[in-house]
Amino acid sequence: MHRLWRLLKWLGFLILALPAGGAIYQQAGALFDDFTLPPAVGRTVAVGGYGVHFVCSGAGKRTFVLDAGLGAWSAEWYRLQPMLAKMGRVCAYDRPGFGGSAYRGHAFDGVTAADELHALLPAMGVAKPFVYVGHSLGANFGEIYAARFPKDLEALILIEPGVPKDLLSNFDPISRETALAMPATCGASCYAGWAAGALGVGRFIVHHVVTGAINLNDPATLARYQADASRSSAAATGAAYFAALPKTCFQDTDIANFGVLPILVLASAIAPQGDPGEDMAAWRRRQLAYFRALAAKSAHGAGPMTIAGSTHASMVMGSPAGQTAADIGAFLAGLAPR
Numbered sequence: 001m002h003r004l005w006r007l008l009k010w011l012g013f014l015i016l017a018l019p020a021g022g023a024i025y026q027q028a029g030a031l032f033d034d035f036t037l038p039p040a041v042g043r044t045v046a047v048g049g050y051g052v053h054f055v056c057s058g059a060g061k062r063t064f065v066l067d068a069g070l071g072a073w074s075a076e077w078y079r080l081q082p083m084l085a086k087m088g089r090v091c092a093y094d095r096p097g098f099g100g101s102a103y104r105g106h107a108f109d110g111v112t113a114a115d116e117l118h119a120l121l122p123a124m125g126v127a128k129p130f131v132y133v134g135h136s137l138g139a140n141f142g143e144i145y146a147a148r149f150p151k152d153l154e155a156l157i158l159i160e161p162g163v164p165k166d167l168l169s170n171f172d173p174i175s176r177e178t179a180l181a182m183p184a185t186c187g188a189s190c191y192a193g194w195a196a197g198a199l200g201v202g203r204f205i206v207h208h209v210v211t212g213a214i215n216l217n218d219p220a221t222l223a224r225y226q227a228d229a230s231r232s233s234a235a236a237t238g239a240a241y242f243a244a245l246p247k248t249c250f251q252d253t254d255i256a257n258f259g260v261l262p263i264l265v266l267a268s269a270i271a272p273q274g275d276p277g278e279d280m281a282a283w284r285r286r287q288l289a290y291f292r293a294l295a296a297k298s299a300h301g302a303g304p305m306t307i308a309g310s311t312h313a314s315m316v317m318g319s320p321a322g323q324t325a326a327d328i329g330a331f332l333a334g335l336a337p338r
Contacts, residue, residue, distance in 0.1 A: 051101060079321040
């Protein structure tokens with residue numbers, strides 16, 4: 001009995017010590033990042049009472065605004081942004097809770113995302129109309145922005161947006177009415193993300209598990225990315241955007257057309273690996289059919305154009321990004337003079 005009591009005592013100690021150790025690891029790591037890393041490239045401005053970080057480069061009559069995918073921020077554009085900067089001024093920004101932007105946990109659906117960007121544009125000095133370039137979920141947000149603020153845009157570039165039917169398959173069946181009525185605020189998965197971040201789980205994964213998969217330009221860039229990805233808010237924010245996907249999906253599918261707004265849809269060449277029994281060829285045909293229908297919502301829609309040798313991520317972060325930039329440039333060159 002005495003041995004059992006000692007065992008339970010040590011188990012209790014470990015149960016208390018592990019969270020405490022994780023919290024110390026997270027806070028010490030955050031302080032170390034603050035004191036050792038140079039300031040992030042770009043600027044941070046106050047919009048609606050919270051700080052938003054963005055990075056602009058290039059110059060010219062044309063302006064691009066880059067919107068990253070789920071769980072990503074301005075760092076996602078490290079390859080593509082310099083290429084587009086040869087065509088004009090390019091601004092990439094961090095949504096609240098990601099990168100260098102402060103957390104703002106009021107809502108995470110597509111309409112909120114569009115309204116947040118619309119409020120940010122004057123602070124970024126973005127001239128209108130601009131070219132909206134969205135990747136993955138950022139492209140889904142771009143569709144909603146175009147529907148809400150069509151006069152703001154010169155063109156809309158959709159780099160492999162999520163297919164609503166596929167995104168909704170991650171959730172229990174839900175009606176349009178129920179999804180649109182969702183508050184889209186920080187829910188259970190978001191709070192779990194906060195807990196994981198505060199206990200250093202995200203920091204440990206970023207620094208010790210997936211380091212080899214992060215292929216950035218140089219050690220300083222990698223260190224800044226790891227610091228931003230290790231923030232307590234990063235996992236929580238990603239979880240909240242994911243939980244709000246049903247609402248965002250129906251906001252997308254409710255868009256009847258884009259009028260005469262020029263739209264280019266780009267697709268990757270290499271489909272993701274599915275379950276062994278899944279017919280990936282059929283899935284791919286459905287995906288491309290959706291992209292064609294998306295382009296057809298505009299009188300000046302084009303695509304889908306396939307980026308040779310690309311995956312969903314490498315379209316913007318790998319060597320195929322060069323072809324992505326070239327296709328965007330060719331499409332814009334064919335537009336009527338402003």
